[in-house]
Amino acid sequence: MKSTFKLAISSLALMGLAACAAPNNSSSTAGSERHMDKETSLQAYHWRLFATTGKDGQPAPAIPGIGGEQVTLNFSDKMMSVDNLCNTLGSGYTIKGPKITFTSPVSTLKMCADPELMRNEQAVGKLLPTATDWSMAKADSAPDNPAPVLTLSFSDGSKWRLKGEPTATTRYGSEPTRVFLEVAAQREACSHPLIPNYQCLKVREIQYSDSGLKTRTGEWMYYYGDIEGYTHTPGVRNVLRIDRYELKNVPADASSKADVLDMVVESEQVSK
Structure with a gap:
């Protein structure tokens, strides 16, 4: 006896990126190249959320994902996806120097039995489009570990810290x-x-x-x-x-x- 089910996965819309031309001077060009190197690094890692700061500047609990997994951001050249929530969220993103913007996320359409997980997903979907700045540095607690830490800042003053784990292509x-x-x-x-x-x-x-x-x-x-x-x-x-x-x-x-x-x-x- 067999019972069959298929995982229906809705496609996530890809958002176009606008090209930005840097001023033609050596200092601006160098700065642009540094950010381009870091932007490339965004795509080389899975970014796992491990710490948050509230809008009051105080440490806040990290947003838990499904089964205790960390909420994870993945970047491609045109798309950012959020994994380990009830659904996968997808968003276009643009970067201009230290500034970052995300479009409103679209989502797969799976219902989740865990109401807290659904609330977390909704909170992430509302927060991401309010991102303003990004930065990248080595992990503070592991000076010999090259894994970087990504910091995302949001318009309400809150922040996310996400640790990079190399993708399979990087490894x-x-x-x-x-x-x-x-x-x-x-x-x-x-x-x-x-x-x-x-x-x-x-x-x-x-x-x-x-x-x-x-x-x-x-x-x-x-x-x-x-x-x-x-x-x-x-x-x-x-x-x-x-x-x-x-x-x-x-x-x-x-x-x-x-x-x-x-x-x-x-x-x-x-x-x-």
Whole structure:
């Protein structure tokens, strides 16, 4: 007996960015380049909220995310997303020197059973468009740790502090290839040279057309190791969207690729 459910994920609108020309003088150009370097760094990290300051200047409790996870901001060249709330929020953003602005966030449409989490999501959605300034520095408590801290300031005087965690692209030093993997509901015993009684995931690759139609399904095979960010639940079949990174200078007995979960696009509960 099977019961099927799919995760319906609404697309988040991408907002255009206006290009800003810097004055043609050496000091302005240098300052612009410094901010451009920092702006590039925004995209190299996942930014996890760990401390807030209220509009009175006093420390305030950090906004909790789902399951105790930290609320996390992710930047691309045109988009910022907020993860670990009930829904994923998406916003366009622009930067001009130390100033930052976000558009009003759009959201996926999932309802959440936790009313506090929904309130937190609404509060984040209202606060982000009031951002005024940003700055970046090394972590105060870890001088030997290059992970930076991002500070966002808002018009009411409140502030967020977010610690950077390198993205997979930053850690692996290359752009990934997009792969879709179907993961069978149950692990199976497989031969492992180092681990007795090893249980492998069973996977097969799926290819889709640009219009989203399935065009090819590969053969089932054993998957040794782990897919970063994915936790398998026995009895649940999943289709995963994977970012695959090719690794260089790996030992002969190690995998030459690293797979990182980007999205669970389909799930199916399979019961015997």
